[in-house]
Amino acid sequence: xxxxAYLRRLGLEAAPPSLDQLKALHVAHIERVPYEALExxxxxxxxxxxxxxxxxxxRGRGGYCYHLNGAFSLLLEALGYQVTRHVGGVHxxxxxxxxxxxxxxxxxxxxxGDWMVDLGLGDALHEPLPxxxxxxxxxxxxxxxxxxxxxxxxxHFDHDPRGSFxxxxxxMEPAPMSAFEQMHRHLTTSPExxxxxxxxxxxATPRASTSCAGCRxxxxxxxxxxxxxRPRPTTSRRSRTSSG
Numbered sequence: 001x002x003x004x005a006y007l008r009r010l011g012l013e014a015a016p017p018s019l020d021q022l023k024a025l026h027v028a029h030i031e032r033v034p035y036e037a038l039e040x041x042x043x044x045x046x047x048x049x050x051x052x053x054x055x056x057x058x059r060g061r062g063g064y065c066y067h068l069n070g071a072f073s074l075l076l077e078a079l080g081y082q083v084t085r086h087v088g089g090v091h092x093x094x095x096x097x098x099x100x101x102x103x104x105x106x107x108x109x110x111x112x113g114d115w116m117v118d119l120g121l122g123d124a125l126h127e128p129l130p131x132x133x134x135x136x137x138x139x140x141x142x143x144x145x146x147x148x149x150x151x152x153x154x155x156h157f158d159h160d161p162r163g164s165f166x167x168x169x170x171x172m173e174p175a176p177m178s179a180f181e182q183m184h185r186h187l188t189t190s191p192e193x194x195x196x197x198x199x200x201x202x203x204a205t206p207r208a209s210t211s212c213a214g215c216r217x218x219x220x221x222x223x224x225x226x227x228x229x230r231p232r233p234t235t236s237r238r239s240r241t242s243s244g
Contacts (some may be wrong), residue, residue, distance in 0.1 A: 003049055003078050004072075005058045009033065017080045019112050023127050025079075026117060029072060034062035035122050040188050048180045050074045064187075065120025066180050069104045072119055081108040083117075087179050088170035089150075090121075097150045097169045101183040105170045107131065116145070116155070121216075123164050124157075131155065 005035040007014060015021045032034040039046050039061075046063070050070035053063055069085070076083045087102035105118040118124070126138045129145060130204035136143050143145050144158035158167045172177070 001054045001078065002058055002075050003075065006054060006075050009058055009060075014079060017110070019110050019115075022076075022081065022108060022110065022115065022117070025072075025076070026119065026128050027126060029068070029119050031128055033057055033068065033119070035068065036062045037064050037065060037188075039063075045188065046184075048177050048184050050177060065104050065118075066177075068119040069106050069117075070177060072117070073106055076106075076108065076117075083107070084109075085175045085177070086154075086170045086172060087175045088168050089243055090165050090168045093166040095166070097148070097156065097167065099151050099154075099169055099171055101180055102187065103168055103170070104175075104177075104180055105168070107172075116157070118157075121157075121159075121165075121168065124159055129157075136243065 003014070010025065010032055012024060012028055046056075046067065048066040048070060050073060053067035054071035054074055056063065056067070057126070062068065063071070073083045073085055078236065084107050086105050086107065087099055087101050088105040089098045089100035090103045091097050091100075106119060108115045108117050108128070112130075115128040116125075116131055117128045124141075129136055129143065131145065133146050136145070141160040142161070143160060144154050144156075147156070148154040148156040148169045148171070150169050154169060154171040156167055156169045159165055
């Protein structure tokens with residue numbers, strides 16, 4: 001991985017590990033590297049290999065949770081942080097929480113304690129959260145952390161009520177990237193996957209959160225024909241994806 005190029009993409013320079021620097025890295029990544037799954041619509045398969053994801057980010061692209069958090073974990077490790085990957089499960093409103101492996105979440109250990117680090121929640125976190133039960137405000141949005149009811153010893157993240165999903169659970173056991181391969185195949189190929197049915201593009205800033213699905217920017221043109229079984233995309237103000 002080209003650490004210098006990755007940091008240039010973020011507009012930052014290398015610095016010793018610290019809470020302030022971790023927050024700066026997290027915020028820069030959220031604001032400069034998009035949460036997107038356009039490779040699916042361009043018929044360009046991806047893997048969950050963090051090195052591949054990091055190289056794509058350096059080239060100016062983004063990704064979804066496996067790509068963003070996978071690549072970020074490599075960068076943090078290279079900068080001297082103690083990082084752990086965990087299997088998580090994002091759930092929509094009305095659905096039961098589960099550790100479905102549809103999400104990769106990171107924790108980072110610092111002298112100040114353990115922190116939840118997550119670039120892959122779309123319209124959610126702007127900064128890391130301390131792994132301490134409570135309510136946390138970031139700009140106009142309020143999030144919650146509490147013990148998980150489905151992952152003993154794990155955590156449940158509550159999204160702001162205005163967000164595009166209800167919450168996310170994760171266990172504290174370290175996870176290899178291979179733990180996400182099967183779900184990644186499903187999310188990128190199944191006609192039931194929200195990522196296949198609608199191309200999501202959510203974004204979070206300190207003051208606002210936007211999310212669209214099936215949206216097209218002015219001048220956008222597809223470079224590959226859509227798969228025959230895909231429904232025609234429709235514009236929505238909410239992301240229809242069901243995973244991180």
